[in-house]
Amino acid sequence: MNGRARRAGLAGRAGLAALAVASVALSGCVSPRNALGTTSSQCYRAVPVASEAVHDRGRLAGVRLVGQKELDRHPRMIDLLTSRVGGQVHQVCVISFHGQFRLDGVERPAGPAPSGGSGPVAVVVVSVPQNRLVATFVVEREPLPLRHEVLGPLRRYRPGVSGPPGGPSGPSGGGSGLAGGL
Secondary structure (H helix, E strand, O other): OOHHHHHHHHHHHHHHHHHHHHHHHHHHHHOOOOOOOOOOHHHHHHHHHHHHHOOOOOEEEEEEEEOHHHHHOOHHHHHHHHHHHOOOOOOEEEEEEEEEEEHHHOOOEEOOOOOOOEEEEEEEEEEOOOOOEEEEEEEOOOOOOOOOOOOOOOOOOOOOOOOOOOOOOOOOOOOOOOOOOO
16 A cells, blocks of 8 residues: 555544534534533423413522422421422422412412412422422512522632723522522
8 A cells, every 4th residue: 555545544533533523512512401500400391381381470580499398498388388389398389480479370389378468489399200280479579599609609809900990790689598488
């Protein structure tokens, strides 16, 4: 075999190898996924259920999976959820909507009405894995953080430290308990 034929063979094999690597890499990018890379991924199935609970009003503000450990810190909430589900509750999806809501304008209302009869936040609780509406709360503010931090923890800007002036903005509202405000 002469040099030219050998180089053509090597180039052809190198091209095939590059094509194989590229196709494997691209198939990873376009293959269907079951997860969004967050612990709340399974709760995105609950968004249509929650949207129906508020009659498609308001703006979706956040989604979060609340597990047994956090539920255990709120015995009154566990009692309510257990009575509504008809069995033990290990985790639920909590979906928040911003708008103007009244208890008589949502499905499966729970908790006291906010002062004035309406509130700017509806918090919908959906069972996991059954994906069934458990309760809808109308509150003054989100009782727990429902947004994922994309830029990391909130930091105050200091001269000489990298980052934009004012720092990245964090979630609005306060409180860090499931029952805070409910």
